[in-house]
Amino acid sequence: MTAVVETPVINPVEPFLRMDRMPHIWCPGCGIGTTVNCFARALIESKADPEKLAVVSGIGCTGRVAGYLHVDSFHTTHGRAIPFATGLKLANPSLQVVVYSGDGDLFAIGGNHLIHAARRNIDLKVICVNNFIYAMTGGQTAPTTPEPATTTTAPYGSYEPAFNLPYLTESAGATYVARWTTYHVRQLTRSIVEMLQKKGFCLIEVLSPCPTLYQRRNRLGDALETMKYYKERSKTRHGAPTSEVGLTMQGDIVVGKFVDRDRPDYLESMRRRLAEQLGDKFAGVGVLA
Amino acid sequence: MQANPKGVLTGTHFLDGDQACCEGALAAGARFAAGYPITPSTEIVERFAWRIPTVGGMFIQMEDELAASIAILGAVWGGAKAFTVTSGPGFSLMMEHIGYAAMTETPCVFVDVQRGGPSTGLPTLPAQGDMMQARWGSHGDYEIIALCPNSPQECFDVTIRAFNLAEEFRVPVMLMMDECVGHMTEKVVIPRAEEIEIYPRRHTARGPGEYWPYETNGDLVPEMAHAGEGYRFHITGLTHDERGYPAMNAAAQDRLVRRLKNKIRAAADRLALYEEEATEDAEVVVVSYGITSRVAQRAVEMARQRGIRVGKFRLVAAWPFPAARLRELAQRVKVFVVPELNCGQMVLEVERAAAGMARIIPVTHAGGDVHRPETILEAIVEAAR
Amino acid sequence: MAKGFVCIQVERCKGCGFCVEFCPTRVLALSSAFNSKGYHPPHVVNGEKCSGCDLCGIYCPDFAIFGWKARASEGAAHAG
Ligand SMILES: Cc1ncc(C[n+]2csc(CCOP(=O)(O)OP(=O)(O)O)c2C)c(N)n1
Ligand code: SF4
Ligand code: SF4
Numbered sequence: 001m002t003a004v005v006e007t008p009v010i011n012p013v014e015p016f017l018r019m020d021r022m023p024h025i026w027c028p029g030c031g032i033g034t035t036v037n038c039f040a041r042a043l044i045e046s047k048a049d050p051e052k053l054a055v056v057s058g059i060g061c062t063g064r065v066a067g068y069l070h071v072d073s074f075h076t077t078h079g080r081a082i083p084f085a086t087g088l089k090l091a092n093p094s095l096q097v098v099v100y101s102g103d104g105d106l107f108a109i110g111g112n113h114l115i116h117a118a119r120r121n122i123d124l125k126v127i128c129v130n131n132f133i134y135a136m137t138g139g140q141t142a143p144t145t146p147e148p149a150t151t152t153t154a155p156y157g158s159y160e161p162a163f164n165l166p167y168l169t170e171s172a173g174a175t176y177v178a179r180w181t182t183y184h185v186r187q188l189t190r191s192i193v194e195m196l197q198k199k200g201f202c203l204i205e206v207l208s209p210c211p212t213l214y215q216r217r218n219r220l221g222d223a224l225e226t227m228k229y230y231k232e233r234s235k236t237r238h239g240a241p242t243s244e245v246g247l248t249m250q251g252d253i254v255v256g257k258f259v260d261r262d263r264p265d266y267l268e269s270m271r272r273r274l275a276e277q278l279g280d281k282f283a284g285v286g287v288l289a
Numbered sequence: 290m291q292a293n294p295k296g297v298l299t300g301t302h303f304l305d306g307d308q309a310c311c312e313g314a315l316a317a318g319a320r321f322a323a324g325y326p327i328t329p330s331t332e333i334v335e336r337f338a339w340r341i342p343t344v345g346g347m348f349i350q351m352e353d354e355l356a357a358s359i360a361i362l363g364a365v366w367g368g369a370k371a372f373t374v375t376s377g378p379g380f381s382l383m384m385e386h387i388g389y390a391a392m393t394e395t396p397c398v399f400v401d402v403q404r405g406g407p408s409t410g411l412p413t414l415p416a417q418g419d420m421m422q423a424r425w426g427s428h429g430d431y432e433i434i435a436l437c438p439n440s441p442q443e444c445f446d447v448t449i450r451a452f453n454l455a456e457e458f459r460v461p462v463m464l465m466m467d468e469c470v471g472h473m474t475e476k477v478v479i480p481r482a483e484e485i486e487i488y489p490r491r492h493t494a495r496g497p498g499e500y501w502p503y504e505t506n507g508d509l510v511p512e513m514a515h516a517g518e519g520y521r522f523h524i525t526g527l528t529h530d531e532r533g534y535p536a537m538n539a540a541a542q543d544r545l546v547r548r549l550k551n552k553i554r555a556a557a558d559r560l561a562l563y564e565e566e567a568t569e570d571a572e573v574v575v576v577s578y579g580i581t582s583r584v585a586q587r588a589v590e591m592a593r594q595r596g597i598r599v600g601k602f603r604l605v606a607a608w609p610f611p612a613a614r615l616r617e618l619a620q621r622v623k624v625f626v627v628p629e630l631n632c633g634q635m636v637l638e639v640e641r642a643a644a645g646m647a648r649i650i651p652v653t654h655a656g657g658d659v660h661r662p663e664t665i666l667e668a669i670v671e672a673a674r
Numbered sequence: 675m676a677k678g679f680v681c682i683q684v685e686r687c688k689g690c691g692f693c694v695e696f697c698p699t700r701v702l703a704l705s706s707a708f709n710s711k712g713y714h715p716p717h718v719v720n721g722e723k724c725s726g727c728d729l730c731g732i733y734c735p736d737f738a739i740f741g742w743k744a745r746a747s748e749g750a751a752h753a754g
C-alpha cells in the first residue's frame with residue numbers, strides 16, 4: 001500500500017500574510033514575528049473575515065506589522081495609529097479594527113490618544129508589543145524601559161520609573177486587558193480570539209524580545225535566552241489587580257487576563273443619546289453620504 | 290454628480306463665515322468632522338455637531354489637533370468625506386498629517402481660520418500669517434491646494450470647491466479663512482441641491498485582485514478603494530510603489546514625489562483661481578486676498594477717484610499661485626501693491642512671478658486688525674508717482 | 675509511525691532556535707549546515723516523535739516551519 005501524505009501545501013498562516021513582501025525586516029529572534037504568527041492563527045481560529053478586518057499600525061519595528069498582514073492595512077504616523085483607527089472605525093462600524101504597534105508608539109507619543117480612546121470606549125482591539133525599548137530608532141529609552149536598564153539615551157542606566165501598561169489602560173476605561181509574552185503562544189492566540197469577540201476598547205500587552213538592541217545592550221543574552229526567562233519567571237494570575245502587575249528588570253512577570261468587563265462602546269452611547277434627544281429627527285451616524 | 294439634498298440648507302440666510310463654511314461642508318457631502326476647539330474656528334464644528342445628527346453622520350471632538358487631523362484620514366479610508374477645522378496653534382500641530390494626507394493621497398479638507406501669531410498670539414483677532422505654512426508647513430516636497438474666501442457667501446461656495454478639488458486630485462485642500470471673514474455676518478444664498486455640482490470619489494471600478502492602490506494607468510491621480518471592500522490594500526506614509534508597498538530607494542522616491550507634485554502642477558492654470566478688475570489699462574495692480582481684499586477694494590476706489598489707473602487682482606486660490614497670469618500682467622503693469630495681514634508672505638510669490646519686470650510694494654501688517662484703506666491708498670499713490 | 679509531520683522552509687529561517695527549544699518531543703535540532711543567508715536552519719532528528727502539534731509553527735517568527743497532524747489514512751513518511 002502506498003502511503004498518501006496530505007501535505008498542506010502552505011503554512012496555514014500564509015493566506016493572512018503578504019507573502020510577496022517576505023522575508024520581513026525583523027532581526028533573527030525578534031519576537032514581533034511570533035506575535036504576528038499568533039495573530040494570524042487567532043484569525044484562523046476565530047474565523048474572522050479578513051475582508052472585514054483592518055489593521056492600523058504606527059511607526060516602529062512593530063509598526064511594520066500592518067504592512068505584512070494581508071488585510072486592509074494602514075501604516076500611519078508615529079503615535080497616531082489610535083486616532084486614525086478611531087476615524088476608520090467610526091466611518092465604517094462593520095469593520096473589525098485592530099491597532100498593532102509598539103510600546104513607545106502607543107504609550108509615549110501616542111499615550112494621550114490611547115487613554116482617550118479607552119475612556120470613550122472606542123471599539124478598537126489593540127496589540128501592544130512591548131520590547132522595553134525604542135527599537136526602530138536604535139535602542140533609546142521607552143516609557144517601559146525598566147530601571148536600571150541601559151539604552152543609547154540612558155547610557156548610565158535608566159532612572160525613570162516605567163509605566164505599568166495594564167494598570168494605565170484599565171484606569172482609562174478599557175474593557176479587556178491582558179498580558180502575555182512571546183513564550184505564551186497558545187495563550188496569546190486564545191486571548192486575541194477572545195479580544196476579537198469583545199466590544200469596546202481592548203488591549204493585549206505582549207512582552208517580546210528585541211535581541212538586537214535591548215537584550216544585547218543589557219547583556220541579557222539572545223532571543224532564546226529571553227524566551228527561557230519568560231518561561232521561567234512568568235506567573236499566570238488571571239484577574240490580578242493591575243496595580244500589582246508592574247514589571248521590573250528581569251523580575252517576575254505576571255501574565256494573564258486582568259480585565260474583562262462590559263460597558264457601552266462609543267457608538268452605542270452616541271446613538272442612544274442622540275436618539276433620545278432628537279427622536280425621529282435623528283438621521284443616524286452613518287457617514288457614507 | 291449632484292449634492293445630496295439632505296445636507297443642503299437651501300434658502301437665503303444670514304450666516305457668518307464660519308457657519309457658511311459648515312453649510313458648505315454639509316452641502317459638499319462631508320459627513321465626518323473631527324476637531325479640537327480653538328478660537329476663532331470653533332463655530333464651524335459647533336454648528337456641525339448641532340446639524341450633523343439630523344443630516345446623518347458624526348462629529349467627534351478629539352483630544353488634540355494631531356488626533357483630529359488623522360481621525361479624518363481614517364474616516365476617509367473608511368469611505369467618508371471628512372474635514373477638520375482649526376486655527377494657528379492647532380494648524381501647526383496638524384502639519385505632520387497634512388504631509389501624511391499628501392503622501393497617501395487622502396482627499397480631505399483642512400480649514401484654518403487665521404488669527405494673529407506666532408504662538409498663541411492674538412486668539413480673537415485676524416491675521417493672514419499662515420499662508421506659507423499652508424504651502425510648506427509639512428516636511429518634504431509636496432503640493433497642496435489652498436483657497437482663501439473673502440465673504441460668508443464665498444465661505445460656502447469655496448468650501449464646496451475645496452471638497453471637490455480634494456476628491457479630484459486626492460490632496461489635502463486648505464481653506465485659509467481669517468478671523469474677520471469667519472466672524473462677519475452677511476447674506477448667504479444656498480442653492481438647491483441639484484444646482485450644486487459634486488466631484489465624486491475616484492473609486493476604482495476594478496475588482497479585488499486587479500487593483501493596486503497607486504497604479505495610475507496613465508493618469509496622474511490614482512483610484513481609491515475603501516477598507517472593508519475586499520481589496521486588502523496597504524497604505525503607508527513611507528515612500529511606496531504602485532502596490533502601496535514601501536520602496537526605499539531614490540528611484541521610487543523620484544517617481545512618487547514628482548507625480549505628487551505634477552498632478553497639481555499640470556492643472557495649475559485651471560486651479561489658480563483669481564478675480565481681476567480693471568487690469569486692462571492699469572499701471573498699478575493691487576494683489577490681495579481674504580479680508581484684506583475687501584479693504585483693498587475701498588482703497589482702489591479711492592485711488593480711482595483720484596484718477597489713478599489702478600486695477601485689482603484677488604487671489605481666490607493662494608496655492609497653486611497664479612504665477613503665469615501675474616507674469617503676463619507684469620509685462621505692462623508698473624507696480625504691484627501687495628497688502629496682506631502678515632509681514633510679507635504672498636508678496637514673495639508676486640515678486641517671483643513679476644521676475645523684475647514690475648516694481649513690488651508690500652503693505653505689511655503684523656495682524657490683530659485690518660489695514661486702514663488709507664494705508665493701502667498711500668501705497669497706490671506712491672506706486673503711481 | 676509518526677502522528678504528525680513538520681515542514682521546514684529552510685530559506686526563510688533565521689536560526690533563532692525557538693522551534694528546537696519549544697518542541698515538546700524534541701523532534702528538531704539546528705543543523706550544522708547554512709542556508710543561503712548564513713543561518714543554521716532546524717532539521718528533523720526525531721521524526722517518529724512528531725505529534726504534529728504545530729507548536730514550532732506558532733513560535734517561528736519567520737513563518738519558516740509548521741507541523742500538521744497525520745490523518746488516519748496517512749502512513750509514515752519522512753518529515754521534510
Ligand atoms: C513624529 C516622530 N517622531 C519620532 C520618530 C522616530 N521614531 C520612529 S519609531 C520610534 C520609536 C519606536 O518605538 P516603539 O513604538 O516602542 O516600537 P519598536 O520599534 O520598539 O517596535 C521613533 C521615536 C518618528 N518616526 N516620528
Ligand atoms: S531591532 Fe529589535 S524590535 Fe526591531 S526588528 Fe530587530 S529585534 Fe526586532
Ligand atoms: S509539530 Fe510539534 S512535535 Fe512536531 S516538530 Fe513541531 S513542535 Fe515538534
Ligand code: SF4
Binds near residue numbers: 688
Ligand atoms: S523558529 Fe523559525 S526561524 Fe527560528 S530556527 Fe526555527 S524555523 Fe528557523
